[in-house]
Amino acid sequence: MADDALLETFETHRPTLFGVAYRMLGRVTDAEDVVQEAWPRWSAADRTDVRDPRAYLVRVVTRLAIDRMREHAARRESYVGPWLPEPLPTDRAAPAAAPDGADRAVLADTVSYAVLLLMESLSPLERAVFVLREAFGLGYQEIAEALGRDQPAVRQLAVRARRHMAERRPRYQVDAQGQRALTERFLAAALDGDLETLLATLAADVTLLGDGGGSAKAPLREIQGTDKVSRFLAAIGPQAPAGGVPEFGEFNGIPGVHVVEPDGSAGVVLLEIADGLVHRVYLITNPAKLCHLTR
Template identity: 80%
Template sequence: MADDVLLETYQAHRALLFGVAYRMLGRVADAEDVVQDAWPRWSAADRSEVRDPRAYLVRIVTRLAIDRLREHATRRETYVGPWLPEPLPTDAVAPAATAPDGADRALLADTVSYAVLLLMESLSPLERAVFVLREAFGLGYPEIAEALGRDQPAVRQLAVRARRHMAERRPRYPVDARDQRALTERFLAAALHGDMAALLDTLAADVTLVADSGGHAKAPRRTIEGVDKVSRFLEAVGPDAPAGLVAEFTVLNGAPGVYVHGPEGPYAAMLLEFEDGLVRRIYLVNNPGKLGHLAG
């Protein structure tokens, strides 16, 4: 292939490659680095070995992401407080048009949800790769086997283990998208106006709050459980916040959320999970290193 054709092919699949890498790694910068690192390998590839450019590029990115996952295992041991994926607008993680046949927008959004990304943290790197390629992007077992350098029976075993693990632990809280927005806006209005009675009306009795500051901002270093403790934390957050902040409804990782920003840029992002019309889980990200891509 000529250099311009190589670049055109790479760019045509870039959104798909980022979608794979982000689901594998949960970090925007890491996913972008992996996609960038795929370019020299793609441009130097033996063209006689490239039967399907998309599959070849996915193989490169998957293997690079697996290597990076293994590197991250040791870093997580020294991370301050809980670790959460970087919140990301859903449309940024490979729209359905770039995915293989059968992987529709709803499925793509589901596989990038916080609930799923956090569950995948307990999978091995190979199990995670198989789950992402199979469940999110609908790749066949022959393609996945080639991407991982494994035989098909081994890949099928990995898929069974990953699927069983996810099914056993995956929360199921079906809530209509319009109801999700209405509930989020009720939660946001109550929090902004300091209306604790209204705020309590939005929270489940067993609500939990998980915060990720990475030690760079004020946040609890352990999960807060129960409506009393969570509401007290939310009540205390307001007075400590800088002046000039704006909080608005947004959609992150396929879920309703709140984006907080001010004159100096992004301040925090909050994602919500619901059950029976109430907020059951709150994810708060105020680690500055995980918010820069939300600016603008």
């Protein structure tokens, strides 16, 4: 296969490969690195035995991602504060990452913060099986080949992962209408320190998770309840730099605000909204998890 044809085949499948890697790793930069690492393996492979380039490339990326997950395990244990995935702009990224015939709603769900955080408690192999089966619809034989396992073992991994996710996944009935208006009202109230309006936007069971990674300001523990969450937001909102420009969008399938300053990204706030109220707030200020948004 000529070099141009090799590259064309690789680029055709790049969105799917990125989608697999991001769901497994939760980091855009790591997912991009893994996809790049797959290229020399593809270009140097003996393709006389490659019947399905997509299946071959997915297998390579899956194994590289599993290796990277294991490398990062020790680093996660010493991470400062909660660990959150890197926010992914799904209003433009999700369609490109979708394999042919994929259901966009399913893909958006498997890339949501709630699901990505739940997957953190799965083993690397369970996470790989869950991503390949639930997000990309691969058959058990394809997954078995990708992981170098037999089908019975893969089915067992799938059952364990699916049961774990089903037991813990939050059940929010999300209404897309009015999300932008509520997000804008929430942000304005936070920036103004308007405690009364903030309280009106929050559900009784609201929780807030922040990720500063020890490099930027963020709460080191989960904050729960309308009173504590609203007071925290009302306290930090007025401290936001005056030069920050809020950019509204969809990240990981939910509404969010990316605050951009002249020298780069200041942070991302994501909201899980149901029944006209905010149930979860994610605050990402770690600079290492924001650089891809301003590239």
